Amino acid sequence: MSDPKYSVSSAPAIYDKIADQLFPSQEDLACELQLQVIGDWEPLDFSIDQKEYKENVKSFIDNDWFRPFQPREGVMNNRESVLLYGLEGDEPTAVTGLSHVHAKLGYKPREYEFSFPTQAAENFTCMESVFNYYDMGRSFFIRLNAGGFYPWHRDHMYLKRDTIRLIAFLGEANLDGLAWEVNGQRVDALPNHVYYVDTRKSHRLHAQVDACDMVVMNVKKDWLNVNRILSHLKYR
Numbered sequence: 001m002s003d004p005k006y007s008v009s010s011a012p013a014i015y016d017k018i019a020d021q022l023f024p025s026q027e028d029l030a031c032e033l034q035l036q037v038i039g040d041w042e043p044l045d046f047s048i049d050q051k052e053y054k055e056n057v058k059s060f061i062d063n064d065w066f067r068p069f070q071p072r073e074g075v076m077n078n079r080e081s082v083l084l085y086g087l088e089g090d091e092p093t094a095v096t097g098l099s100h101v102h103a104k105l106g107y108k109p110r111e112y113e114f115s116f117p118t119q120a121a122e123n124f125t126c127m128e129s130v131f132n133y134y135d136m137g138r139s140f141f142i143r144l145n146a147g148g149f150y151p152w153h154r155d156h157m158y159l160k161r162d163t164i165r166l167i168a169f170l171g172e173a174n175l176d177g178l179a180w181e182v183n184g185q186r187v188d189a190l191p192n193h194v195y196y197v198d199t200r201k202s203h204r205l206h207a208q209v210d211a212c213d214m215v216v217m218n219v220k221k222d223w224l225n226v227n228r229i230l231s232h233l234k235y236r
Contacts, residue, residue: 007100024159052126070097079148092120096140111163114138137218144207155199163218177209
């Protein structure tokens, strides 16, 4: 199946029509309460080697794996991605955004269904300790160049969300060139660190320089993975 050129526009869910489906389990409540304790934006203690990261990204470029991230017709957005964990049989060049997957398949799979590592994940050795520790779902490397942005949005804001969002900030460009706001607050990221980010809260970001590199990871939400996050908080 060929990839569509553009992603579809996301229609807001009619939550009152599916309220019964969204009722949280006891494990959902335990996970969300525990994550609420640590905050919206918390660094973990994984170490990412800068030299290795640059060598890994060079392999992405050499293999011509970069593709526009979730392009929309008539909207200029300077961002590109490489798929790391996808659906079975996916290549690194497969579409990474859920709205783009929706345009391709006609429906949105759940985040945890994207559990198959692509060749790019195998090549991305600087993140091996993270990939091997958590139960991975849809994950991708993304590069925002100058002018690349995400507008205000929320990701999976209900308690019954099936994945947790971790983000690795790679390279020095993120220090001054990438602006994040979460829950109305400007936040800063340490380079070459992995963060737990509560993307249920409204957030936006934009790049002012080229090569603002991140790895966006959806990790299966269960009590084990929550405690794996707690075990690797940088400040505890």
